[in-house]
Amino acid sequence: MTPALRPSPGHLAENVVHFARVLRTAGMPLGTDRVVLAQQALQVAGLERREDFHAVLRACLLDRIEHAELFDQAFALFWKDPDLLGRMRALLLPKVQLQPGALPGPKENRRLGDALFPHQPQGPQPEPPPREEIEFDAALTVSQRELLRKADFDTMTADEWRSARRLLDRLRPVFEQLPTRRHRRAAHPGRLDWRATLREGARRGGDLGRLQWRAVRTRAAPLVVLADISGSMSRYSRMLLHFAHTLGQADAKVESFVFGTRLTRITRLLARRDPDIAIAEVVRRVQDWSGGTRITESLQAFNRQWARRALPSHGTVLLVSDGLEQGDPATLRALDAEMARLSRSCRRLIWLNPLLRFSGYEPRTAGVRAMLPHVDRFLPAHNLESLEDLVAVLGRPER
Numbered sequence: 160m161t162p163a164l165r166p167s168p169g170h171l172a173e174n175v176v177h178f179a180r181v182l183r184t185a186g187m188p189l190g191t192d193r194v195v196l197a198q199q200a201l202q203v204a205g206l207e208r209r210e211d212f213h214a215v216l217r218a219c220l221l222d223r224i225e226h227a228e229l230f231d232q233a234f235a236l237f238w239k240d241p242d243l244l245g246r247m248r249a250l251l252l253p254k255v256q257l258q259p260g261a262l263p264g265p266k267e268n269r270r271l272g273d274a275l276f277p278h279q280p281q282g283p284q285p286e287p288p289p290r291e292e293i294e295f296d297a298a299l300t301v302s303q304r305e306l307l308r309k310a311d312f313d314t315m316t317a318d319e320w321r322s323a324r325r326l327l328d329r330l331r332p333v334f335e336q337l338p339t340r341r342h343r344r345a346a347h348p349g350r351l352d353w354r355a356t357l358r359e360g361a362r363r364g365g366d367l368g369r370l371q372w373r374a375v376r377t378r379a380a381p382l383v384v385l386a387d388i389s390g391s392m393s394r395y396s397r398m399l400l401h402f403a404h405t406l407g408q409a410d411a412k413v414e415s416f417v418f419g420t421r422l423t424r425i426t427r428l429l430a431r432r433d434p435d436i437a438i439a440e441v442v443r444r445v446q447d448w449s450g451g452t453r454i455t456e457s458l459q460a461f462n463r464q465w466a467r468r469a470l471p472s473h474g475t476v477l478l479v480s481d482g483l484e485q486g487d488p489a490t491l492r493a494l495d496a497e498m499a500r501l502s503r504s505c506r507r508l509i510w511l512n513p514l515l516r517f518s519g520y521e522p523r524t525a526g527v528r529a530m531l532p533h534v535d536r537f538l539p540a541h542n543l544e545s546l547e548d549l550v551a552v553l554g555r556p557e558r
Contacts, residue, residue: 171206172198179220185233186317187440188227193219196473212238224449308543311516313394323543327361327401328434330547333554337375337473347373379411382553383470383505386460387480388417388445389452395513395541399479400425400441402436402546414469418457419447424465454484454526458497466504475553476501479511479540485525495529502533509552511540 175197175267183189197219204215213234223232307322315323344355355371363369384403388396398416407413407429415425423445431437442448470476478501484494502508510530514520516539522531531537539545 171201175201175216178216178233181237182233184218184317186320187220187229188223188435189220189273213281216248216345223439225251235543252373262463266359298303306500308547310399311541312544313513314542323398324401324434326543327398327546329404330405330550333555335380335475335556337380338377341375341376342373345372347372350374353484363529379409380553381412381471381474381475382414382477384413384415384477385452385457385479386417387452388448389419389420391452391481391483392479392513393449395422396479397438397442399511399540399546400429400438401434404437405428405505408432414465416461417441417445417448418452418461418466419445419450420456421439421447421455422457422460422464424469426469452480452483454480454482454496454530455486455490455494457491458501460503462497462500466501470504472504473506476505476508477549478508478534479512481512481514482510482522482527482530484529486526491525491529494526495533498530500537507535508533509536509538509549511538513539513541513550515539516541516545 176194179189179197181272197216200215201212202218204211206212216234217227217230221227243404252354273392287321304326307319310319310323312320312323342350342352344352350373352371352373355373356369359369359371360366384406386392386399386403400415403415404411407415407426415426415429417423418527425445427440428440428444429437431440482524484490486494512527515537522528538552540549
């Protein structure tokens with residue numbers, strides 16, 4: 160074992176607790192019971208090799224596959240790197256000069272940097288004078304909230320992510336109201352209800368001076384969410400599932416599905432009141448989270464197994480995907496056919512694509528070109544502002 164991993168027994172427990180605190184601040188849900196379990200496991204497994212030490216902490220502290228990359232980065236920086244401060248400062252720079260052909264840094268670096276090195280003023284600071292504490296209803300100022308609305312989900316820090324979820328929970332979705340065959344009593348003049356008028360006249364001894372009116376009863380348009388959870392979409396899909404949970408709490412019928420290499424129905428999982436518990440249960444149950452993607456096969460499974468049961472003809476479909484489907488010409492023809500069938504099965508098909516956040520985006524890939532002709536609306540879904548625009552679209556009647 161390297162010297163960096165040979166702390167004295169008196170400090171090992173403190174270091175493990177501090178490492179768990181860093182992971183928790185970076186966004187990993189980590190309870191005290193797992194920290195205690197790691198301490199007990201280290202006493203059994205020993206500290207002979209670095210690989211064993213990493214495996215023990217990973218087995219005890221990690222319970223979600225999407226946090227594996229964050230855990231490995233934090234472990235390498237916390238337990239090994241002698242130039243930790245210098246490297247983290249480099250990761251926190253707004254722009255990094257890359258060599259030609261080099262890949263960008265991992266997505267979790269910014270959150271990990273905030274967890275390891277919270278922003279603190281440098282040097283001794285004068286003690287501020289005592290002032291009266293005032294509580295505000297809003298946790299963010301107007302300017303901070305405006306910046307957060309435009310921040311990309313993929314580049315948010317841990318604090319920004321939590322603030323964005325709180326703002327998302329405050330959204331009040333408004334669904335388009337569709338007329339039904341039933342009627343309701345109306346207080347204002349509309350369509351004269353002769354039956355109710357005669358009934359009211361009979362109560363008044365034949366006096367028909369008080370007319371009764373009725374209007375068409377409406378109901379919210381049903382919604383089906385099809386969210387891509389492949390590796391390129393996992394960061395956006397997580398926030399959009401929070402959005403789907405918010406939609407499911409409204410007075411409308413919402414069916415939710417996720418797909419990577421297979422299609423999974425998650426409507427019952429999102430029915431829980433706590434969104435964090437609901438999303439955590441989805442990630443735990445879905446086996447292909449942050450893996451590959453098979454858009455054609457997933458759409459085919461939905462059209463054959465669920466379209467008639469979960470999608471009424473007057474419903475709306477939200478398809479959340481980047482459309483990066485690879486395959487031979489036969490696969491692309493099948494994708495075109497499945498998108499056409501999905502479009503015919505609903506009243507309107509809205510495609511949410513995070514790639515639209517780029518101003519110069521053009522649908523050049525074969526998968527996007529096959530899907531786009533069957534879409535009624537092609538909208539971005541990469542920040543809170545785009546989701547607010549989506550709420551307005553869902554509540555606006557389509558001509």
